[in-house]
Amino acid sequence: MPHLQDQLDEITSNTRTLVQPERLAVSERAVEELFATGIEQQILAVGSKMPEFSLPDATGRVVKSSDLLALGPLVIDFFRGRWCPYCVTELEAWRDLYSIVRERGGLLVAISPQTMRQSDFMQDQHEIPFALLHDAGCSVAAQFGLAYQVPPYHQQHYRSVLVNIPFVNGDQSWKLLIPATYVIDRDGTVLFAEAHADFRVRPEPEDVLPYLPYRSR
Template identity: 35%
Template sequence: MNSPISPPAPSSTSTITSIPSSSSSSSSSSSIPAPATTAPQATFGSPYAAPDAAAELLRSTGIGVRALRAGDAAPYGALLDARGGTVALPDAWRNGPAIVLFIRGGWCRACSLLLRHWREYGDELRALNTTLIAVSPQSPELTDRTVVDNGVDFAVLSDPELAAANGFGISFTLSPDAVDLYAANGIDVPVLNGNGLWVLPVPATYVVGPDGVIRYAHIEGDPTPAPKPEDVLFEVEERFGWQ
């Protein structure tokens, strides 16, 4: 049964919910800081990869060519919420723009830090009438744990069938060296995701408009620095303005 789309409830993590604008935060006098010029170290492929390695892996897998970019139509994908209910990915941008974060999972330290960073921007998201969701291939049970452990109040969705990751063109099979590195650190990706595959999404950030068209995309390993939340919100403001 599909999970309904309903007004936001702080205690619920089972639905994608647009965050309505509020009179206290939607004033045109508010502003998002200009994009930052620095960003955290890239971690594509393994949690410990350097930025140059991230760029090389992006080239070697072909993801830099096949990944969806600004101007492309965002794909449909049936995902699972933290309780195992089915959620249609396009519901995220049905009533306004959406920010879609692709992460490896709650076991990834960089991913957890990103989720915790984003939880500080609820007022800005409401002012921009923008929905924020995170997508990972891990199981719904582990997704629920990720939500609790990181104290987030936005939807974190499971993509164990890789419908969204494949749709956006950012899934890749880990190399034997990467598999060995993950295994040596006790990270059993096939078990964590429950699909038997050594496949992960490349960490990525997308902004999708209510028409389903991607307006902004950044894939880890791109030449430009990885965006911080304030950078992404600046992109949303530039394209859609205050609501």
């Protein structure tokens, strides 16, 4: 199985071949400015207690973090939306390793600001076996230190490339999150935390799995 980052780097390479330099420059500026805010150092850290959440899945069923942790340790993947090819590739990597997560007694959910309808499309199109949860306005992501406001020039960029964030997310807030991966122990303690202001970088799932403590289901 190819490394996730190799697949993401291929997307980046293809993008640089196909997209005009002036459009690429906008994305580069946005990444640099987001990194400069120090957001990566402000995320919910290892050893912290995870804030509890109740979020609807793609069917509208409310999923509670307390119910998930009652069953086993939890992997949480925060992603931007189905419009992001990097996020799709990452979730497909987790899809292919989901059986290993379950073998270790763990559970996996993915959280994004996209609407339940968008998640339903994504789950069906990419055969995602785990819950995709709707975090309206990135409210839970904010509690993890991951949320940010898309600046006006970047809003204009998204519109110009036909990525309609308000439609996809179902609100006009223009809130997004930096992609992040967490492993949470059953008592709510953060065992692993990694997030990147550069959306083109994600942790390797195979490097995350060892943080799932073996527990009988």
